[in-house]
Amino acid sequence: MKALHFGAGNIGRGFIGKLLADAGIELTFADVNQAVLDALNARKEYPVHVVGEQALVEIVKGVDAINSTSEEVISKIAQVDIVTTAVGPQILERIAPGIAKGLAKRSDSGNSRPLNIIACENMVRGTSQLKVQVLNALPAQYHDWVEAHVGFVDSAVDRIVPPSESASNDPLEVTVETFSEWIVDKTQFKGQLPQIPGMELTDNLMAFVERKLFTLNTGHAITAYLGQLNGHKTIRDAILDGKVRAIVKGAMEESGAVLIKRYGFDPAKHAAYINKILGRFENPYLKDDVERVGRQPLRKLSAGDRLIKPTLGTLEYHLPHPNLVTGIAAAMHYHSDQDPQAQELAALLAEKGPQDALAQVSGLDSKSEVVADVVKAYNAIK
Numbered sequence: 001m002k003a004l005h006f007g008a009g010n011i012g013r014g015f016i017g018k019l020l021a022d023a024g025i026e027l028t029f030a031d032v033n034q035a036v037l038d039a040l041n042a043r044k045e046y047p048v049h050v051v052g053e054q055a056l057v058e059i060v061k062g063v064d065a066i067n068s069t070s071e072e073v074i075s076k077i078a079q080v081d082i083v084t085t086a087v088g089p090q091i092l093e094r095i096a097p098g099i100a101k102g103l104a105k106r107s108d109s110g111n112s113r114p115l116n117i118i119a120c121e122n123m124v125r126g127t128s129q130l131k132v133q134v135l136n137a138l139p140a141q142y143h144d145w146v147e148a149h150v151g152f153v154d155s156a157v158d159r160i161v162p163p164s165e166s167a168s169n170d171p172l173e174v175t176v177e178t179f180s181e182w183i184v185d186k187t188q189f190k191g192q193l194p195q196i197p198g199m200e201l202t203d204n205l206m207a208f209v210e211r212k213l214f215t216l217n218t219g220h221a222i223t224a225y226l227g228q229l230n231g232h233k234t235i236r237d238a239i240l241d242g243k244v245r246a247i248v249k250g251a252m253e254e255s256g257a258v259l260i261k262r263y264g265f266d267p268a269k270h271a272a273y274i275n276k277i278l279g280r281f282e283n284p285y286l287k288d289d290v291e292r293v294g295r296q297p298l299r300k301l302s303a304g305d306r307l308i309k310p311t312l313g314t315l316e317y318h319l320p321h322p323n324l325v326t327g328i329a330a331a332m333h334y335h336s337d338q339d340p341q342a343q344e345l346a347a348l349l350a351e352k353g354p355q356d357a358l359a360q361v362s363g364l365d366s367k368s369e370v371v372a373d374v375v376k377a378y379n380a381i382k
């Protein structure tokens with residue numbers, strides 16, 4: 001079996017690529033970072049530091065790499081059995097045209113073996129969104145063939161992988177937590193279901209996607225935003241601050257109440273899930289900066305993402321949301337010199353004020369009570 005994985009970054013090398021290679025799949029990474037591409041091709045292997053009570057180094061072997069913008073991507077897609085991505089939600093539309101060309105070549109060359117494509121991004125049904133972008137870039141004459149031969153499989157992916165603090169400046173070294181979870185929608189595969197240790201199959205993906213994104217990522221983002229406001233540099237320092245922790249936990253519980261109503265989760269098990277996540281944020285073996293976790297605040301404040309979607313759920317079920325409101329207000333204060341979205345958000349707030357800026361970014365009604373509550377919290381933080 002052969003695989004092409006877009007994005008040899010933290011989660012690409014530290015989780016998805018590792019699982020594929022460990023399963024004996026012939027793996028090629030596609031990326032745009034020349035230093036990483038050169039190192040992968042020179043060494044064909046890289047170290048993964050799994051940190052926890054007992055640290056260990058696992059070597060991922062037998063991999064190579066190609067430039068994601070090269071013609072080689074097209075030939076690879078014509079041949080491989082599985083394509084995965086971990087590039088970031090905003091990059092999917094950039095790789096879609098290359099995938100479309102590869103599918104056309106695959107069809108033209110008569111390769112009718114099933115191909116499955118799995119986006120492993122922090123998005124609700126990211127692969128389905130990629131499918132729309134691929135079909136938009138693909139001439140209509142290929143669409144029926146794609147429907148018959150290509151599975152677009154949605155997934156939920158969970159492992160905290162900050163940039164490595166390599167003492168050796170190794171561009172390939174990656175440091176990961178012990179925990180990992182990759183859940184895929186088994187109803188969307190074409191051909192036989194692949195057996196990849198560490199990849200779990202479900203026919204109830206939405207519950208798992210929302211549980212992960214609207215618990216871990218909701219809490220993580222609020223930890224980052226409140227952490228920065230309280231002068232903390234890392235997620236661990238932020239979550240060990242009692243004031244921050246109480247709001248983060250409260251927000252995860254508010255979001256959890258929505259998930260329990262929507263998916264019928266067991267409340268005691270969900271409370272344990274939240275506590276386990278708080279423990280993961282505290283991990284003393286990882287150095288995860290609030291700037292990584294808070295990155296791209298416009299994406300995180302958008303309608304379907306980790307702050308607004310759970311809040312909309314509380315409105316739907318008439319549930320309380322004061323901690324989510326504080327978290328949204330904290331996100332609006334996020335600043336970073338390195339992050340274009342943070343600059344854009346600051347400029348929008350300066351131009352329009354918090355009420356209209358929030359409405360524009362989140363899709364919430366500018367006259368709604370929840371927007372008024374967030375503006376009040378935003379001004380109080382000021």
Ligand SMILES: NC(=O)c1ccc[n+]([C@@H]2O[C@H](COP(=O)([O-])OP(=O)(O)OC[C@H]3O[C@@H](n4cnc5c(N)ncnc54)[C@H](O)[C@@H]3O)[C@@H](O)[C@H]2O)c1
Pocket residue numbers: 006007008009010011012030031032033068069086087088089091094095120121122157158159160161162
């Ligand atoms: N790091 C985590 O803890 C974690 C956990 C779960 C999910 N995710 C998700 O995984 C995705 C990637 O996150 P990450 O933390 O690994 O980011 P990252 O920045 O470490 O990795 C992204 C990689 O994509 C590459 N890239 C950029 N443009 C590309 C292109 N056009 N073609 C191919 N590669 C390209 C970058 O060079 C980089 O190597 C995001 O959607 C993120 O939400 C991350």
Ligand SMILES: O=P(O)(O)OC[C@@H](O)[C@@H](O)[C@H](O)[C@H](O)CO
Pocket residue numbers: 122157158159160161216217220221292293294295296
């Ligand atoms: O990758 P983002 O920017 O969507 O979110 C930042 C972190 O919350 C995220 O990368 C987590 O570390 C990850 O989702 C853990 O599974």
